[in-house]
Amino acid sequence: MVTRRAVLQGLGGGGLAALAGTAGLTALANRATSGGPLFTFVSMPDFMNGDVADLSVLPTWDGGLNSVNQSWWDAIDTCLGAVGAHEPDAVFVAGDLVEGRWNIDSDGRRLFGPVSQGTDRESVAQCQAAITVAGNLHYSTYADLFASRGLSLYPALGDHEILDDRPGPLNQRWSPSGHTRGAPDNRYYLVDHCKDVWAREFTRPEGLARFARRPHGSAAEWTAYAVSFADSLTLITVDVFTRRRSGVHLGVFEGQLAWLKDEIRKARQRGHFVVVQGHVPIMSPYRWIASGRLQLPERRDSSLYRALDEHGADLYLCGEVHDSTVIQRGSHAPVQISH
Numbered sequence: 001m002v003t004r005r006a007v008l009q010g011l012g013g014g015g016l017a018a019l020a021g022t023a024g025l026t027a028l029a030n031r032a033t034s035g036g037p038l039f040t041f042v043s044m045p046d047f048m049n050g051d052v053a054d055l056s057v058l059p060t061w062d063g064g065l066n067s068v069n070q071s072w073w074d075a076i077d078t079c080l081g082a083v084g085a086h087e088p089d090a091v092f093v094a095g096d097l098v099e100g101r102w103n104i105d106s107d108g109r110r111l112f113g114p115v116s117q118g119t120d121r122e123s124v125a126q127c128q129a130a131i132t133v134a135g136n137l138h139y140s141t142y143a144d145l146f147a148s149r150g151l152s153l154y155p156a157l158g159d160h161e162i163l164d165d166r167p168g169p170l171n172q173r174w175s176p177s178g179h180t181r182g183a184p185d186n187r188y189y190l191v192d193h194c195k196d197v198w199a200r201e202f203t204r205p206e207g208l209a210r211f212a213r214r215p216h217g218s219a220a221e222w223t224a225y226a227v228s229f230a231d232s233l234t235l236i237t238v239d240v241f242t243r244r245r246s247g248v249h250l251g252v253f254e255g256q257l258a259w260l261k262d263e264i265r266k267a268r269q270r271g272h273f274v275v276v277q278g279h280v281p282i283m284s285p286y287r288w289i290a291s292g293r294l295q296l297p298e299r300r301d302s303s304l305y306r307a308l309d310e311h312g313a314d315l316y317l318c319g320e321v322h323d324s325t326v327i328q329r330g331s332h333a334p335v336q337i338s339h
Contacts, residue, residue, distance in 0.1 A: 038230045038232045041089060041229075042091045043092045043277070043317045044083070044091065044092070045158075046322060047079075048142075055067055055111055058111055058112075058137070060110060062111070080145060080146070083151065088151065091151050092154050092277050093153065093155040094318055095278075097138075098138050098160055100160040100194075101163055103130065103163055104117070116184075117183070117184035117185055127186060131163075131193060132193075135201070136200075143201055154235060156277050157195065159173075159320070162241055163187040163191075171246070172246075174247055188243070188247065188248065191243045192243060196222070204222050215259035216259075217255060219256070220255070224239045225237050226263045228272060232272060233273045233275060234267035234272040238252050238276060239256065250295070251303060251304050252303060257303050268312045274313045274315070276334075278318055280294040280296060280318055280320045281318050281320065282316060282336055286321050286338045288321035288323050289323050291320055291322050293320070295320070308334040315334065318336065318338050319339065320338070325339075
């Protein structure tokens with residue numbers, strides 16, 4: 001059985017190797033019998049938290065500023081080259097792959113099509129069309145950056161994939177009122193479409209399900225999934241953004257919650273080390289830099305934390321805060337690594 005302590009402290013007898021975060025937060029556990037890991041993964045949430053793609057391929061290209069240049073490609077190559085040097089079996093990215101404010105055209109170039117922030121049918125349809133164009137381009141570019149280097153990518157949904165949050169109470173960062181601080185804001189009405197565009201690249205490419213283990217019939221069917229590796233580790237990716245009438249609530253609920261509990265139980269029965277990845281932290285305090293500091297408002301009273309704790313998850317990997325902190329509340333409790 002792989003233990004939390006072995007993974008976090010690098011003690012022998014575990015059988016996993018983990019590299020958490022681009023800043024180099026590492027946790028290594030070597031297999032005692034052979035000196036090598038059973039499975040190696042890299043966790044790098046919030047990579048890149050920016051829109052990186054060659055806009056000149058668009059039919060609407062106007063010859064102006066692009067969102068990438070050779071310096072960007074060189075930097076990405078250096079970064080992913082460092083990741084690839086560890087020869088990971090998988091790369092986990094717990095959200096914020098892009099900047100994603102695709103319902104706004106700040107310079108009026110209409111590269112993805114016309115947009116406005118109204119909640120009327122025409123405005124919402126315009127934004128949906130623009131999000132589709134932008135998402136298809138940026139997500140396919142993102143996926144290819146990993147695939148072309150032989151890196152197997154397992155992403156989660158972040159707030160930037162649903163047009164980014166805005167200041168306000170934690171469960172009201174996407175306002176169903178159609179306004180934020182008096183300005184028109186239709187992000188709430190576009191959340192489901194944004195998730196669908198993300199899923200078309202990462203969980204339902206060409207309409208085919210990539211992951212059989214997912215919360216069938218729930219709102220998170222195409223944004224949550226589970227997969228096991230080397231008969232030693234199970235990764236469960238959750239969608240922590242639940243759209244309700246009152247706003248987008250942070251956490252895991254209803255059908256997705258029941259599925260999560262079942263996946264943890266089954267993984268533990270198989271003797272697997274259980275990693276859950278979601279975009280936002282559950283526990284605090286944590287270090288943070290330049291972040292909106294989304295987190296579960298109920299913290300350890302949340303349904304997500306209780307599921308992790310009661311059913312025996314080992315690690316909860318999250319991003320959002322752009323810095324690294326490890327938290328564990330009790331020797332047998334799940335370990336949260338925000339990074």
